[in-house]
Amino acid sequence: MRLSNASLDRLPGHVRRPGYDRARVTPGIVHLGVGAFHRAHQAVVIDDLLADGATDWGIVGASLRNSDTHDALAPQDGLYTVAVQSGAVTEHRVVGSITKTEVAKTNPARLIARMADPATRIVSLTITEKGYCHRPQTGELDEHHPDIVHDLENPDAPRSAAGFIAAALSRRKASGAAPFTVLCCDNLPANGHTVGRIVKRFAALRSPELGDWIAGEVAFPSTMVDRIVPETTDADRADVSVALGMIDAWPVVTEPFTQWIVEDRFPAGRPDFAAAGVQLVADVTPFEQMKLRLLNGSHSALAYLGYLAGYETVAATMADSRFAAYARQLMEEAAVTLTVPAGTDLSAYSATLLERFSNPALHHHNAQIAMDGSQKLPQRLLGTLRDRLMLGLPIEAHALAVAGWMRYVTGVDELGREIDVRDPIAPELAAAARMAGPVADRLAPALLDLSPVFGTLGADPRVRKAITDALARLYDLGASRAVQV
Template identity: 40%
Template structure:
């Protein structure tokens, strides 16, 4: 049976790509935990079975998942894991390792040889720990075995994620062996893809839903919303699952869909998450229950929609209304702190890029200045009641120090001082103004004053 090897054995993978693949039929997945063997061991012990709880407003639907029949851990068995890429049954590789797992310069989008996910793998390329090093070593093994190239699909929230990963893998391979880099470029494809499915962290309520529906305890259960979306560039090196039978959309150009989702959904999510954390609210649904916060979110969606390219058949107002309903779903407890993590990686495409475009076009970028101010207020490490906030970010230490100073210091910590929107004094002034109001008034009064 043809197989997918997936890097990043987390909840989103098991709620999204695994569900699409199971519903498409005919393929199995081997999933790879990057660091911790606990999950891969547990999944193997369970025979690759777990339950997916789809939480609709009217109640949960529980289904058993069987599409993953083997799990590996890259950290504890790199040789055995990557040998799977030399098996001709494996035709597709997918990945969900989050933005910080790629190891690239955020301004140039080129490989960062000093990045912690890149440097060790360049020093020890046959026992890699990061995604890019693992891909290149696995492809080296496949080439040596005399097999054809693979389709490699990034499923992380990065613009042009396939093009980005192709560039990083090619650069890494060229540092090892130029001939290998040439073979990868000639025989492998890296389609862009856009993914969407809200997947909160599993909780006692998740496990209780499975127990109520099946009479079984399942510590591997994952919960998600009913909605799901997957847009994939129609560029494959060989066989692939019939994902379109499960509702995936295969298109010539993914970029407009990526921009739509990053700016309207993900950008709004960043606003909601930081607002909630600063106001002392735990989950997205709690933030959306505050009328003034909901109004700010709706306004942000409109500002983001104004920066979008034309997408045939796409109505931004309808999409925004659908997003608001999804965010308000009372059955989904999506934690603000879960969404707010890694803001230094997420805000450049979600917030800073549309702000820069708006400035270049002579339009107002105040909506994006507002989100930036709320994020900086979040980085200051205390909510409006004085309770602690611990930002989870690869640049947390530098950003928290900068946030106690001013907007320019944050731009410097991000390495974006000389780039739009931060190079615009007017825009920095807008951010500073909103930040001062947030500090003085608190998030709730700040939102009410704006609405």
């Protein structure tokens, strides 16, 4: 039996299910990038609000690239399970807030029409850093990105998120309908402002008049989102199906902790987010910086160095006291670069992060976190490194994290085994590694010269020396011993 509307009443009593009539739910949100994170985070919040009676805020989930999610969820009427794991306990919940799924490349016109419908008041996104077709160092649109070039030439059959948003807003403008709010939920610095800048520039290239209208009329609130969501495995699917007594082809596995902080700027209206525990604020920036530098920065460092040391998951890496101590040091050193609201306890926040990273039930693979490092480094590690230099503080701990990324993207681990490096600029990284060879004082400068990643920071002699020295230690000692130095 397959999970679906028809089989909901056959679920075991311990499985939580939608507390509302799904037939009465109408969509108010189109979400681009309907992956595991969205389904474990924002979709759960909306599920709670639908249960409270907000039935006009259902979600249409759209995949921009592949059809995997649609193919799995369509036969299930959009239903899926969230398995919350803590220690030996797993709680199961079936979520019903996604009323329909779309595959953008299959029928772009239908997705544009859905976004252009006045009933759609929010278009939200979790498309990962690389999905914005931008330059991470500057936050500007990459006007030479193949998808952007394509979308400017084919405005009614776009590939990129910016292309779809501009196409739908163009129709709203032409029809006299109010624009929707664009809500980014990805780990970008000042994510609302960044996405606003990208979309406005794309629209201006398409039509100066459209660009001006979007700049004057469309809201791009910033957000901070936090929940650890590993990639779903076949074993997860099997475990969830046993717990449900029926097949769920696309469950998500996550931790108990969840947090969503949102800039309260929604001219087209919004659900009562606060009723579901969302924190609405005037300025997300301090919370975003806290998360990027303490959580994401240390997460990436553990992923690269832990992988090199032979550990498969973050929890396994944290079980090694040397890496746990290193993660604590990274957080302490990042904390001094932050300005946070009064009453924020950074020590307590860091302690919570260390506990979450150590959750043995959560199999968050280092290789998953290590993906797309060229897009992640600027906001997760390089900003902290730059600010510590400005404060006259040592940078060795963060330099080691960057060196871990450099060692990782050579594509060969400490035992000589191949690493599957997944990155938007993987060919450039591989070429630099081949030319330099496994020699720190050649490899580090070659990668530091990649301005799309390092910008002008890579030319700073203090940075070049610290990262080259750290990379030399990695080659000489290996990751497990290098984190102790």
